[in-house]
Amino acid sequence: MSATMIKEFRLPDLGEGLTESEILSWKVAVGDTVTLNQVIAEVETAKAVVELPSPFAGTVAALHEQAGSVVEVGKPIVSFEVDDAGASPSGDSGSDAGTPGASDSEGALAKREPNLVGYGAVVEKSGRPARRQRNFDGGVTEYEPVNEALAEQPVQAPVAVPSEPTAEQERPRSTPPVRKLARDLGIDLEMVKGTGPGGLITRSDVQEFAAVDQRQVSVSVVTPAPAPVYAGVPGERETRTPIKGVRKFTAAAMVQSAFTAPHVTEFLTVDVTPTMELLARLKTSREFAGYKLTPLTLAAKAVLIALRRNPSLNSRWDEAAQEIVQFNYVNLGIAAATPRGLTVPNIKDADKMTLLELSTALSELTDTARSGRTSPADLAGGTISITNIGVFGIDAGTPILNPGEAAIVALGSVRKAPWVHNDELAVRQVMSLSLAFDHRLVDGEQGSKFLADLGAILSDPAAVITMI
Incomplete structure (x- = not known):
C-alpha cells in the first residue's frame, strides 16, 4: 500500500509578469478525484480568462481561496493528496524542490513540481529564484517570480539587509513589464517602495509614484468640493464595483499611454x-x-x-x-x-x-x-x-x-x-x-x-x- 502526501499548488505567473489573478470559479470541490491536467479552476488575469489545469493526479484536500478572490502570484490556492510514488510526473519521490539534501542542481531539477506552464523554478545554490518559465507554446518567458519556498530554506547565518543598495544588488525587485513602465515614465525604481510580496515593486506602485510626482510639479491643485452626504438608505443611490481584472488593466494602460506619448x-x-x-x-x-x-x-x-x-x-x-x-x-x-x-x-x-x-x-x-x-x-x-x-x-x-x-x-x-x-x-x-x-x-x-x-x-x- 503506497503512502500519500499533501502537495500545495501555488498560483503561477500566467504570462507577461502579471502579479495577481481573480479566481472566477472552481471546477472541483474538496474530496474530488482529479487527473493530471484536468481543469480545476477558471481564473481571470488582467487581460484574459484562463483555464487552470491540475499539476497533480490525486484528491483535492483543500481549497485555500474562494471564487471571486483576487490572489497574488505565488500564493497557495489548492492542496492535493497524492500517492508518494506518483507525486511527480517524472516518477521521483515528489518531494518539494526546496527539500534539504537536494543541494546540487541535478537533484533540484529532478524534484521540481509541475505547474500551469511547465515546471517550477530550480532553486539555485545562490538562493535566487530562476527567471525563466516555459510557455504554453513551448517558448520561454523571462520573469522574476516570488518564490516563498525560498524563505523556508535553511540559511548558514542571518543576513542583514543593507539600507542602501550594494554592488551585489543588481536592481530593485520587479517584473520586466513593470521595469518597462518605469522606463517609459522616466521613473527610477530605486525611488519606488515595493508593496508586493517580499518588497516586489508592482505596476500600481510605479503608477502611484508617477501620479504623486505629477501632482508635485503641477502649478496648482484643484481640490474638489466634498460630495453631498445622502442621509437615506446606504447604497440606494449608488452602486460600487471593485476595480479589477480587464477594467483595472485597461485603466492603467490608458493612463500610461496618455502620460507617456x-x-x-x-x-x-x-x-x-x-x-x-x-x-x-x-x-x-x-x-x-x-x-x-x-x-x-x-x-x-x-x-x-x-x-x-x-x-x-x-x-x-x-x-x-x-x-x-x-x-x-x-x-x-x-x-x-x-x-x-x-x-x-x-x-x-x-x-x-x-x-x-x-x-x-x-x-x-x-x-x-x-x-x-x-x-x-x-x-x-x-x-x-x-x-x-x-x-x-x-x-x-x-x-x-x-x-x-x-x-x-x-x-x-x-x-x-x-x-x-x-x-x-x-x-x-x-x-x-x-x-x-x-x-x-x-x-x-x-x-x-x-x-x-x-x-x-x-x-x-x-x-x-x-x-x-
Whole structure:
C-alpha cells in the first residue's frame, strides 16, 4: 500500500509578469478525484480568462481561496493528496524542490513540481529564484517570480539587509513589464517602495509614484468640493464595483499611454459610397459566399495598404535603448467591447493576409473577445490598432494609443449626407476617420499622408492599383 502526501499548488505567473489573478470559479470541490491536467479552476488575469489545469493526479484536500478572490502570484490556492510514488510526473519521490539534501542542481531539477506552464523554478545554490518559465507554446518567458519556498530554506547565518543598495544588488525587485513602465515614465525604481510580496515593486506602485510626482510639479491643485452626504438608505443611490481584472488593466494602460506619448489627432471625412457599393457586390459574389464582410473588413484592408506607403506609423519608441523600432510586419489590433471591459486583441501578420483570410480572422477575433476567451498571446505584440466607434452611431473621436504603438485609427459611422459629387450636390454615404499618433515617432506630414491615403482608398477602391 503506497503512502500519500499533501502537495500545495501555488498560483503561477500566467504570462507577461502579471502579479495577481481573480479566481472566477472552481471546477472541483474538496474530496474530488482529479487527473493530471484536468481543469480545476477558471481564473481571470488582467487581460484574459484562463483555464487552470491540475499539476497533480490525486484528491483535492483543500481549497485555500474562494471564487471571486483576487490572489497574488505565488500564493497557495489548492492542496492535493497524492500517492508518494506518483507525486511527480517524472516518477521521483515528489518531494518539494526546496527539500534539504537536494543541494546540487541535478537533484533540484529532478524534484521540481509541475505547474500551469511547465515546471517550477530550480532553486539555485545562490538562493535566487530562476527567471525563466516555459510557455504554453513551448517558448520561454523571462520573469522574476516570488518564490516563498525560498524563505523556508535553511540559511548558514542571518543576513542583514543593507539600507542602501550594494554592488551585489543588481536592481530593485520587479517584473520586466513593470521595469518597462518605469522606463517609459522616466521613473527610477530605486525611488519606488515595493508593496508586493517580499518588497516586489508592482505596476500600481510605479503608477502611484508617477501620479504623486505629477501632482508635485503641477502649478496648482484643484481640490474638489466634498460630495453631498445622502442621509437615506446606504447604497440606494449608488452602486460600487471593485476595480479589477480587464477594467483595472485597461485603466492603467490608458493612463500610461496618455502620460507617456504626446498624442496628436487628425480628422478626415470622406465619401465612402464606392466602398459600400463594392461591399454589396462582394457579399453576393461566389468567392465570398459564407464569409462575414463588413465595412470594418474593407477599412482594415485599407489601413494595411496605407501602411505600406507610410511605415513610420507601424513603429515603437524604445526609451531604454533610445531607438525607434520599425516593424516589418503588422499585428493589427481591433478594439473590442466585452462584458469585462475593453480589450484590444490583434491579428498576427495581418499584412500578409488576403481579404478572405482577413475576414475570417476578424470574425474569429471578435467572437472570441466577446466571449471573454481571448488568450494573453492574442493581446500582446500589437503594432497598430483600429477602433470602430461607428457601430455605436458615433462620427469621430480622439482615441488613446495602445501602449507601445505609434497610431490608432477610429472609424466613424457611415451616414447619408449631402455631398458635392461630380460638381453636383448629391446624397452620398460618408464616414469620418480619426487618426491619433505618437508625435515622437510620427511627424505631422507623415500622419497626414497616411490619413489621406486611407481616405483615398475608401473613397475610390480602384486607387489601390496606383498604390501597390
